[in-house]
Amino acid sequence: MDMRVEAKAKMKLVMVGNGMAGVRTLEELLKIAPELYDITVFGAEPHPNYNRILLSPVLAGEQTLDEIVLNDWSWYTDNHITLHAGWRVTSVDRVKRLVHAANAAGETLSTNYDRLLLCTGSNPFMLPIPGKDLQGVIAYRDIADTNAMIQAATRYKHAVVIGGGLLGLEAANGLMRRGMTVSVVHVMPTLMERQLDVVAGKLLQKSLEERGLSFLMGAQTQELVGGPDGRVTAIKFKDGTQVPADLVVMAVGIRPNVELAQNMRLHCDKGIVVNDTLQTTTDARIYSVGECAAHRGTAYGLVAPLFEQAKVAANHLALFGIGRYVGSLTSTKLKVTGIDLFSAGNFGGGEGTEEIIMSDPKGGVYKKLVLKDDKLVGACLYGDTVDGSWYFKLLRDGRNVHDIRDKLMFGESNIGDAGHEGHNKAAAMKDSDEVCGCNGVTKGTICKVIKEKGLFTLDEVRKHTKASASCGSCTGLVEQLLMFTAGGDYSATPKTKAMCACTEHGHQAVRDAIKTNQLLKISDVFAFLEWKTPNGCASCRPAINYYLISTWPKLAMDDPQSRFINERSHANIQKDGSYSVIPRMWGGETTASELRRIADVVDKYKIPTVKVTGGQRIDLLGVKKEDLQAVWKDIGMPSGHAYAKALRTVKTCVGSEWCRMGTQDSTQMGKDLERAMWRMYAPHKVKFAVSGCPRNCAEAGIKDVGIIGVDSGWEMYVAGNGGIKTEVAHFLVKVKTAAEVLEYTGAFCELYRTEGWYLERTVHYVNRVGLDYVKKRIVEDHTGRKALWENLQFALDGEPDPWFEFDKAAVDTRQFEALSV
Amino acid sequence: MMNDWTPICRVDEIPVLGSRRVSRPQGLDVAVFRNDKDEVFALLDRCPHKGGPLSQGIVFGTSVACPLHNWTIGLCTGQAAAPDEGCTPRFEVKLTGGQVFLKTSELTSHATELTRPLAGPTHRTACA
Numbered sequence: 001m002d003m004r005v006e007a008k009a010k011m012k013l014v015m016v017g018n019g020m021a022g023v024r025t026l027e028e029l030l031k032i033a034p035e036l037y038d039i040t041v042f043g044a045e046p047h048p049n050y051n052r053i054l055l056s057p058v059l060a061g062e063q064t065l066d067e068i069v070l071n072d073w074s075w076y077t078d079n080h081i082t083l084h085a086g087w088r089v090t091s092v093d094r095v096k097r098l099v100h101a102a103n104a105a106g107e108t109l110s111t112n113y114d115r116l117l118l119c120t121g122s123n124p125f126m127l128p129i130p131g132k133d134l135q136g137v138i139a140y141r142d143i144a145d146t147n148a149m150i151q152a153a154t155r156y157k158h159a160v161v162i163g164g165g166l167l168g169l170e171a172a173n174g175l176m177r178r179g180m181t182v183s184v185v186h187v188m189p190t191l192m193e194r195q196l197d198v199v200a201g202k203l204l205q206k207s208l209e210e211r212g213l214s215f216l217m218g219a220q221t222q223e224l225v226g227g228p229d230g231r232v233t234a235i236k237f238k239d240g241t242q243v244p245a246d247l248v249v250m251a252v253g254i255r256p257n258v259e260l261a262q263n264m265r266l267h268c269d270k271g272i273v274v275n276d277t278l279q280t281t282t283d284a285r286i287y288s289v290g291e292c293a294a295h296r297g298t299a300y301g302l303v304a305p306l307f308e309q310a311k312v313a314a315n316h317l318a319l320f321g322i323g324r325y326v327g328s329l330t331s332t333k334l335k336v337t338g339i340d341l342f343s344a345g346n347f348g349g350g351e352g353t354e355e356i357i358m359s360d361p362k363g364g365v366y367k368k369l370v371l372k373d374d375k376l377v378g379a380c381l382y383g384d385t386v387d388g389s390w391y392f393k394l395l396r397d398g399r400n401v402h403d404i405r406d407k408l409m410f411g412e413s414n415i416g417d418a419g420h421e422g423h424n425k426a427a428a429m430k431d432s433d434e435v436c437g438c439n440g441v442t443k444g445t446i447c448k449v450i451k452e453k454g455l456f457t458l459d460e461v462r463k464h465t466k467a468s469a470s471c472g473s474c475t476g477l478v479e480q481l482l483m484f485t486a487g488g489d490y491s492a493t494p495k496t497k498a499m500c501a502c503t504e505h506g507h508q509a510v511r512d513a514i515k516t517n518q519l520l521k522i523s524d525v526f527a528f529l530e531w532k533t534p535n536g537c538a539s540c541r542p543a544i545n546y547y548l549i550s551t552w553p554k555l556a557m558d559d560p561q562s563r564f565i566n567e568r569s570h571a572n573i574q575k576d577g578s579y580s581v582i583p584r585m586w587g588g589e590t591t592a593s594e595l596r597r598i599a600d601v602v603d604k605y606k607i608p609t610v611k612v613t614g615g616q617r618i619d620l621l622g623v624k625k626e627d628l629q630a631v632w633k634d635i636g637m638p639s640g641h642a643y644a645k646a647l648r649t650v651k652t653c654v655g656s657e658w659c660r661m662g663t664q665d666s667t668q669m670g671k672d673l674e675r676a677m678w679r680m681y682a683p684h685k686v687k688f689a690v691s692g693c694p695r696n697c698a699e700a701g702i703k704d705v706g707i708i709g710v711d712s713g714w715e716m717y718v719a720g721n722g723g724i725k726t727e728v729a730h731f732l733v734k735v736k737t738a739a740e741v742l743e744y745t746g747a748f749c750e751l752y753r754t755e756g757w758y759l760e761r762t763v764h765y766v767n768r769v770g771l772d773y774v775k776k777r778i779v780e781d782h783t784g785r786k787a788l789w790e791n792l793q794f795a796l797d798g799e800p801d802p803w804f805e806f807d808k809a810a811v812d813t814r815q816f817e818a819l820s821v
Numbered sequence: 822m823m824n825d826w827t828p829i830c831r832v833d834e835i836p837v838l839g840s841r842r843v844s845r846p847q848g849l850d851v852a853v854f855r856n857d858k859d860e861v862f863a864l865l866d867r868c869p870h871k872g873g874p875l876s877q878g879i880v881f882g883t884s885v886a887c888p889l890h891n892w893t894i895g896l897c898t899g900q901a902a903a904p905d906e907g908c909t910p911r912f913e914v915k916l917t918g919g920q921v922f923l924k925t926s927e928l929t930s931h932a933t934e935l936t937r938p939l940a941g942p943t944h945r946t947a948c949a
Contacts, residue, residue: 535856537886537893538886541881542879561839565879573877576938576940818841819841
């Protein structure tokens with residue numbers, strides 16, 4: 001066989017089913033391997049791919065069908081995909097690799113495949129009761145069902161929805177909004193029992209009753225009664241009672257659609273059985289994603305897991321083969337406007353679990369958190385779901401919550417986020433309210449873009465609107481808007497988030513690989529971890545450069561071209577392309593001679609602005625790049641690293657040297673800390689403060705490391721933050737001597753330097769690993785602490801001042817002069 | 822025309838995955854970029870977003886990330902990567918025998934009208 005000829009012909013990929021999971025797989029595939037396949041799609045519905053989850057808002061009259069189309073007809077033609085919409089696949093010949101299909105007119109067609117993707121989704125389950133085939137008895141699954149309901153609402157009065165789950169309630173709400181009198185029949189004693197506990201289920205029922213729905217709980221349907229015209233007229237229960245019904249919607253559950261797969265003799269149990277690369281276990285040429293696929297015994301019915309599957313399947317189809325799907329945790333959100341409800345994990349509790357409950361039935365708020373072994377394992381929120389995504393993250397990460405247990409119930413947003421007028425409930429905001437204070441993005445803009453562009457993830461919203469893309473303080477709000485506009489648990493990002501689009505690996509995996517395999521160069525990391533791009537991007541290169549130099553001090557070479565401009569030019573770029581210069585003033589103290597030199601420099605180089613910073617230093621703004629070297633030389637003071645992810649200021653109060661209240665010499669302590677740790681690069685900027693007494697004039701409570709002198713010694717606080725989100729530092733330890741302050745501070749910094757992820761502030765690092773862990777490493781493990789402190793001293797020993805030792809600090813001085821013609 | 826190309830520098834004088842800026846008599850600088858395959862590109866040193874100096878950005882693949890707000894600008898076209906929209910004027914560039922040239926006519930007259938955003942005390946916006 002001549003392989004070269006074979007290789008030239010494109011492989012044929014056939015997809016059965018034109019739903020969200022399948023089309024998402026194609027989108028992912030086209031992104032990474034656009035030329036690999038000739039793609040053919042069969043879809044039984046005569047529509048392009050639409051957002052099935054948004055059928056409920058369509059039914060409720062809040063959106064139109066056109067608005068929920070995700071990929072219109074032109075998307076298929078633009079991507080050279082052959083779409084057979086309205087064609088049902090009747091059989092597949094796995095030996096000849098041939099798909100046979102037929103349309104409503106009885107025509108047939110067949111097509112070959114090299115790879116087959118089964119995305120047949122699921123079918124609604126119809127109760128096997130007398131009358132189920134009467135006119136006016138429908139399921140709730142697709143556009144046809146939705147249209148049938150919308151039409152029925154214009155002509156008939158009484159609707160009965162069988163099933164008090166997510167779908168049933170959304171159908172009932174929609175029909176009621178369209179003017180029908182709706183009764184919901186539910187066989188269980190409370191609503192949505194798979195997503196809500198009894199208390200929340202009752203609250204939900206009460207709230208829906210107030211809106212006008214009526215409920216028949218614990219009711220067992222016996223039959224549907226038809227009229228002479230063959231249309232349903234009533235529903236009859238086992239106890240003999242009857243309720244009038246001109247429309248009956250069955251929403252009692254879905255079953256994976258495995259009929260075709262079974263006829264193809266593929267192994268099925270709860271769905272089409274697939275492995276971690278989404279290939280069917282029977283036939284490796286055949287993949288399956290979506291509601292029809294059963295992975296490790298679970299068939300998922302929510303969007304986020306299906307999209308994770310799509311990504312892995314596409315990766316494997318593209319012949320990369322590095323992705324694995326290992327299952328998902330899911331959360332639920334009801335799309336009934338005005339009702340906030342969220343649940344995730346094991347919210348029912350059980351043996352070995354503890355519950356934290358907050359209940360305010362009159363205010364319509366109920367929150368239950370379920371913990372096991374100090375970890376959050378379930379959450380059920382009603383009325384106030386602001387922190388749903390935060391709880392979901394804690395749950396997925398399996399983070400130990402012992403240290404934040406007392407605050408857990410109050411949520412992530414109880415401490416002021418800046419920049420959006422203190423709003424923390426997206427639903428209550430007006431369309432004109434600003435969500436993102438950095439980029440001036442309103443709620444209306446975000447919701448519009450989510451709808452129009454069919455966005456599903458936080459990253460997509462960031463790219464399209466810039467909301468939450470700068471400081472990130474509005475991330476929670478944007479996630480709420482996503483949930484609320486797009487409907488599902490879209491915001492759920494995969495458990496391990498890839499560092500950037502250049503790789504599948506997360507920050508921790510990259511750190512580990514560098515350490516375990518002694519990688520010393522960025523190119524080694526790219527090769528070892530099979531980076532998808534030849535030289536990374538502006539987000540992964542600086543991260544990897546930092547990981548290398550922090551993991552292998554003195555061995556790994558710093559790469560200036562992989563540093564952000566500020567760290568390459570050792571000054572802070574301003575909006576007009578000029579720079580700012582902040583010299584180091586040890587502990588915030590200066591002298592007449594330093595001030596004179598600064599004043600002379602300001603005159604000589606015509607520096608337009610001189611400003612005193614919040615960190616007790618002096619900022620010279622508007623320095624031209626070509627003047628930087630001369631300015632540094634003339635000032636003759638060390639670099640303040642105010643431009644770097646490094647130790648910045650050490651703020652101090654005057655302390656016992658002068659202050660009548662002072663108990664300790666905080667200025668000297670600050671100077672000693674600064675001299676010991678300046679030039680220390682870190683995942684993000686690091687700020688210290690030292691106060692000489694508990695009046696804390698140096699504001700040590702909002703610094704990465706804050707030291708407060710007391711009569712008997714020094715208290716040490718860590719992981720505070722005064723920025724986007726004011727975070728009060730946590731008490732770590734009390735020590736007696738200045739030497740101990742140095743050792744503990746240094747050890748904490750080294751722990752953060754070697755374990756923190758790039759751009760993770762100490763507050764985020766400590767939140768991730770837990771304060772208990774930090775205490776264990778720094779306070780309890782004496783040998784470990786001393787080792788950390790020694791490692792930091794080794795790393796900093798002989799490090800150059802980049803303002804003076806250009807060669808040693810790898811400063812490319814060519815950057816300072818322009819070429820001229 | 823022989824002298825339509827102005828010599829700028831040797832390619833080695835531009836850092837790999839880096840850039841140099843070229844000042845000219847009128848108009849903003851031209852940024853000359855070099856990738857890891859020793860290809861050179863030239864764009865006006867001004868991001869279409871808020872006028873940031875692209876010469877100061879991180880170069881990767883055939884793109885540069887603007888140092889001000891991290892827009893990604895294509896080095897071949899000057900086009901901002903989707904979903905951002907905007908375009909930076911591009912300059913023709915030639916590399917022969919290790920020497921980088923820019924078009925003389927473009928250096929003197931191409932995109933000379935564009936300016937850098939103002940900053941500093943002459944430009945206070947929050948006056949009472």
